[in-house]
Amino acid sequence: MLTCFWSPKGGSGTSVVTAAVALVAARDGATRLADLVGDQPAVLGAASDPPTGMREWLRVGVDAPVDALDRLSVEIVPGVTLLPAGRAPIGDVAPEAGAALATALRDDPRPTLADVGVPGSSAAEAMLEVADASVLVVRGCYVALRRAVRMAPTARAHGVVLVEEPGRALGAREVGDVLGLPVLARVPVRSQTARVVDAGVLPTRLPEQLARPARQVLARLGGAGHEGRAA
Numbered sequence: 362m363l364t365c366f367w368s369p370k371g372g373s374g375t376s377v378v379t380a381a382v383a384l385v386a387a388r389d390g391a392t393r394l395a396d397l398v399g400d401q402p403a404v405l406g407a408a409s410d411p412p413t414g415m416r417e418w419l420r421v422g423v424d425a426p427v428d429a430l431d432r433l434s435v436e437i438v439p440g441v442t443l444l445p446a447g448r449a450p451i452g453d454v455a456p457e458a459g460a461a462l463a464t465a466l467r468d469d470p471r472p473t474l475a476d477v478g479v480p481g482s483s484a485a486e487a488m489l490e491v492a493d494a495s496v497l498v499v500r501g502c503y504v505a506l507r508r509a510v511r512m513a514p515t516a517r518a519h520g521v522v523l524v525e526e527p528g529r530a531l532g533a534r535e536v537g538d539v540l541g542l543p544v545l546a547r548v549p550v551r552s553q554t555a556r557v558v559d560a561g562v563l564p565t566r567l568p569e570q571l572a573r574p575a576r577q578v579l580a581r582l583g584g585a586g587h588e589g590r591a592a
């Protein structure tokens with residue numbers, strides 16, 4: 362089972378939401394967090410950024426061995442394995458390689474939650490196509506929503522996680538209507554969440570205001586991430 366999280370615009374909360382969903386899913390069994398961007402070590406409070414990861418795998422292309430993904434992985438907390446991004450550029454990687462990576466992640470018995478960030482490459486877009494579920498993470502930001510409407514992966518997404526900032530005019534109903542997608546969960550912007558991330562202690566002190574919507578996402582996508590494909 363592969364669930365990809367992505368956003369039309371950086372700074373939306375995609376990396377934090379993906380990490381939270383992986384940490385919650387791990388309470389039901391071994392879970393993988395696949396980072397295509399490179400921010401997960403920081404979000405999870407890891408001491409260093411692994412230099413090699415999925416980006417190098419993608420550059421090798423469709424013939425890259427599936428078991429190499431396990432050799433690239435590092436355990437972050439018991440039950441959560443990080444498949445790191447690595448450092449290679451992927452702008453020119455063929456979509457077939459992205460599809461092959463997503464197929465390898467999808468066909469593994471462990472649930473994989475992927476942080477795709479802003480999908481700016483053919484490989485990333487191919488991953489979103491092959492994934493069992495694709496979830497947009499957006500704030501109630503008109504600029505981001507307008508951008509999302511123009512992006513190809515939006516039409517095939519399964520739903521939205523709305524990161525709610527105080528003072529925004531656009532609420533869950535408007536966001537769902539504009540994108541034509543169900544709002545799976547709402548994540549409040551809270552200074553406590555930002556502080557926990559900045560202190561590098563998210564895995565051990567996941568705030569309930571983040572854990573609750575993470576559980577809702579898993580439930581709405583079909584069980585605890587360990588079951589079949591989302592509708």
Ligand SMILES: Nc1ncnc2c1ncn2[C@@H]1O[C@H](COP(=O)(O)OP(=O)(O)O)[C@@H](O)[C@H]1O
Pocket residue numbers: 368370371372373374375376377378400478524548549550551552554555558559
């Ligand atoms: N629910 C939240 N409450 C408060 N701050 C948040 C929340 N989600 C994310 N942030 C903060 O917002 C910034 C951007 O989040 P991030 O997950 O890196 O966004 P993205 O991956 O979409 O670029 C980070 O500083 C992060 O700590």
Ligand SMILES: [Mg+2]
Pocket residue numbers: 375376377398400478
């Ligand atoms: Mg990010």
